[in-house]
Amino acid sequence: EAGVVQSPRYKIIEKKQPVAFWCNPISGHNTLYWYLQNLGQGPELLIRYENEEAVDDSQLPKDRFSAERLKGVDSTLKIQPAELGDSAVYLCASSLGGRALDEQFFGPGTRLTVL
Amino acid sequence: QKEVEQDPGPLSVPEGAIVSLNCTYSNSAFQYFMWYRQYSRKGPELLMYTYSSGNKEDGRFTAQVDKSSKYISLFIRDSQPSDSATYLCAMMYTGGFKTIFGAGTRLFVKA
Numbered sequence: 320e321a322g323v324v325q326s327p328r329y330k331i332i333e334k335k336q337p338v339a340f341w342c343n344p345i346s347g348h349n350t351l352y353w354y355l356q357n358l359g360q361g362p363e364l365l366i367r368y369e370n371e372e373a374v375d376d377s378q379l380p381k382d383r384f385s386a387e388r389l390k391g392v393d394s395t396l397k398i399q400p401a402e403l404g405d406s407a408v409y410l411c412a413s414s415l416g417g418r419a420l421d422e423q424f425f426g427p428g429t430r431l432t433v434l
Numbered sequence: 435q436k437e438v439e440q441d442p443g444p445l446s447v448p449e450g451a452i453v454s455l456n457c458t459y460s461n462s463a464f465q466y467f468m469w470y471r472q473y474s475r476k477g478p479e480l481l482m483y484t485y486s487s488g489n490k491e492d493g494r495f496t497a498q499v500d501k502s503s504k505y506i507s508l509f510i511r512d513s514q515p516s517d518s519a520t521y522l523c524a525m526m527y528t529g530g531f532k533t534i535f536g537a538g539t540r541l542f543v544k545a
Contacts, residue, residue, distance in 0.1 A: 425478050
């Protein structure tokens with residue numbers, strides 16, 4: 320069974336440019352998470368989807384970050400404009416959904432470098 | 435003060451050693467405690483989870499939770515070079531969906 324797929328794996332952009340990350344969760348997983356992981360830190364939740372509904376976006380910096388999960392499957396996370404401090408790994412995770420203790424399966428992440 | 439504190443290491447041990455990894459936390463509302471392993475350039479993967487206080491064993495791994503001290507541990511017996519990774523503790527409130535991660539401890543097991 321394929322795991323969580325993320326693309327691109329690496330992205331280098333200049334500050335003030337837009338960037339987008341794509342995630343394809345495990346088939347059948349209704350819950351999708353986007354996390355931010357800074358170097359030497361643990362993941363921090365940005366947004367959680369149940370199907371196509373964003374049920375927790377309290378940690379998403381909405382002035383520059385946006386996310387969507389059309390049709391409740393794939394998801395895209397966008398930053399516009401990017402700042403130097405956005406350099407980090409952006410992780411996507413998915414779980415079956417409906418229960419807090421459903422195991423989260425993580426993708427390999429997209430490593431963003433903002434110059 | 436962070437809700438979850440974890441020594442970033444690095445921790446270097448010889449092959450076959452017993453490894454002890456630890457986290458402390460400040461919020462007594464945490465009820466679910468997890469350990470994730472993260473290899474370089476990969477996402478975290480769940481190793482074990484425990485509910486409330488007590489021990490849980492899975493092969494060479496043992497997780498311990500001491501809620502009275504707000505202290506959790508992961509023990510790795512007979513450590514192998516393939517265990518070299520970053521180990522993240524994580525916690526969750528009862529009824530909540532948000533997972534709070536520690537910063538992770540980098541472990542190196544030398545052959």
